Amino acid sequence: MAASSTGEYIKHHLGNLTYGQLPAGYERTCHGHEQTLTESTWTFACNGQEAVDMGFMAFHVDSLAWSGGLGILMCFLFWLGARKASAGVPSGFMNFVEVIIGFIDTQVRDSFHGKSKLIAPLSLVIFCWVFLMNLMDLIPVDFVPKTFEWVMVTFAGWDAHQAYFKIVPTTDPNITLSMSITVFFLIIFYSLRSKGIGGFIGELALQPFNAPNKLAMVILIPINLVLETVSLLAKPVSLGMRLFGNMYAGEFVFILAAAMLGTWQAVGAWPWAVFHILVITLQAFIFMVLTIVYLSMATEEH
Amino acid sequence: MNINLTLIGQAIWFALFVAFCMKFVWPPISRALEERKQKIAEGLSAADRAERDLELAQEKATANLKEAKEKAAEIIEQANRRANQIVEEAKDQARTEGERLIAKAQSEIEQEVNQAREQLRKEVSALTLSGAEKVLGGEINRDTHKQLLDQLAAEL
Numbered sequence A: 001m002a003a004s005s006t007g008e009y010i011k012h013h014l015g016n017l018t019y020g021q022l023p024a025g026y027e028r029t030c031h032g033h034e035q036t037l038t039e040s041t042w043t044f045a046c047n048g049q050e051a052v053d054m055g056f057m058a059f060h061v062d063s064l065a066w067s068g069g070l071g072i073l074m075c076f077l078f079w080l081g082a083r084k085a086s087a088g089v090p091s092g093f094m095n096f097v098e099v100i101i102g103f104i105d106t107q108v109r110d111s112f113h114g115k116s117k118l119i120a121p122l123s124l125v126i127f128c129w130v131f132l133m134n135l136m137d138l139i140p141v142d143f144v145p146k147t148f149e150w151v152m153v154t155f156a157g158w159d160a161h162q163a164y165f166k167i168v169p170t171t172d173p174n175i176t177l178s179m180s181i182t183v184f185f186l187i188i189f190y191s192l193r194s195k196g197i198g199g200f201i202g203e204l205a206l207q208p209f210n211a212p213n214k215l216a217m218v219i220l221i222p223i224n225l226v227l228e229t230v231s232l233l234a235k236p237v238s239l240g241m242r243l244f245g246n247m248y249a250g251e252f253v254f255i256l257a258a259a260m261l262g263t264w265q266a267v268g269a270w271p272w273a274v275f276h277i278l279v280i281t282l283q284a285f286i287f288m289v290l291t292i293v294y295l296s297m298a299t300e301e302h
Numbered sequence B: 001m002n003i004n005l006t007l008i009g010q011a012i013w014f015a016l017f018v019a020f021c022m023k024f025v026w027p028p029i030s031r032a033l034e035e036r037k038q039k040i041a042e043g044l045s046a047a048d049r050a051e052r053d054l055e056l057a058q059e060k061a062t063a064n065l066k067e068a069k070e071k072a073a074e075i076i077e078q079a080n081r082r083a084n085q086i087v088e089e090a091k092d093q094a095r096t097e098g099e100r101l102i103a104k105a106q107s108e109i110e111q112e113v114n115q116a117r118e119q120l121r122k123e124v125s126a127l128t129l130s131g132a133e134k135v136l137g138g139e140i141n142r143d144t145h146k147q148l149l150d151q152l153a154a155e156l
Helices: A003-014 A048-053 A061-084 A092-111 A119-138 A143-155 A173-205 A214-299 B006-136 B146-155
Strands: A018-022 A027-030 A033-036 A041-044 A058-060
Touching (some): A058 A061, A058 B006, A061 A173, A061 B006, A092 A119, A092 A214, A119 A173, A119 B006, B006 B146
Antiparallel strands (some): A027 A033
């Protein structure tokens, strides 16, 4: 494989299928012909530059479809389990569901000491959903994208280069940051609920440095505010970026193996996949545990 | 690596799935697990109770058996004693009866012997008298020799 096409290959694999709004007057070269948009248009991006130019008004269709599909699959499986749940002797699939529920329940009970109906199902969804999304990483990199490309080229008349398709939602920072920001809002909500607005602001302003002297305290408050705000904002960022970084790097290794070894990619990809199983599970677990820990910190007095 | 509306879309998915699990998944399963836990605890305590009951019953049975054995032994002893008593009584009765019979038989024998002797004496005296009459030729008066004759009869 030539160097330029290797680069193209990798770039193609890192692009999302983007559906978004292009502004009026935008000049685009799509499907081999040039055109200038007369009004702002919602369309699929033809290339990476268009995806960038769409700005915030765009969706990563592949990420959302895969994350939604996997989430629905997860909910369906657990719903099946919940329907069969009884105090009697569990069998087969029910055992599996109960093991997961029991595992999550232990984690939540260990770390979160308050009372909340939300935390346990939230942890369950985070762990299982993130795990499933990460698991997509183990499907050979070209398997689904090439199929999608073939379908779009054959039936929709697309250019093969336009058919971006990423099947691992957690390698999309939008997905991981979206979840961590949701968790961030929950942290704020729980803090406000258990400490009140005064308590929450007090926690930001009067820690970690405190002085009995009033004047010293006034001086320390801005320092505390900066420190605590940074540490508060670092939580969602680190939570989301950690998952994204791990999965992106893992995906990248698979893409590299595929780009360099081609047909023989399994030689490189297989050992990495074996190792990656650990990363997949661990990252899902870490995301869940940190969520529980952050929320328990939010509800408890320091 | 563009940040866009996907953020919002994913957040909506997230909220939907969490809400679904909060409503339809977690409560029934955790309730079932809780119920099972309780059921198992109840079963275990019931087993404990049953074991204790069994122990008590066994103790009671042993005690009953022991008591019954003692009672049986007592009854047997009593019966033996009674049997011995009866035998003794029977023996005594038999002995006295025997003695009585023997005494009766002896007295009868004696009576008969006496009777026979009396009769023999009478006959001997009569025979002697008639013999003497024949020898002396009818000179013996019964009345005069009455004393002699009686003496003779008494000597026989």
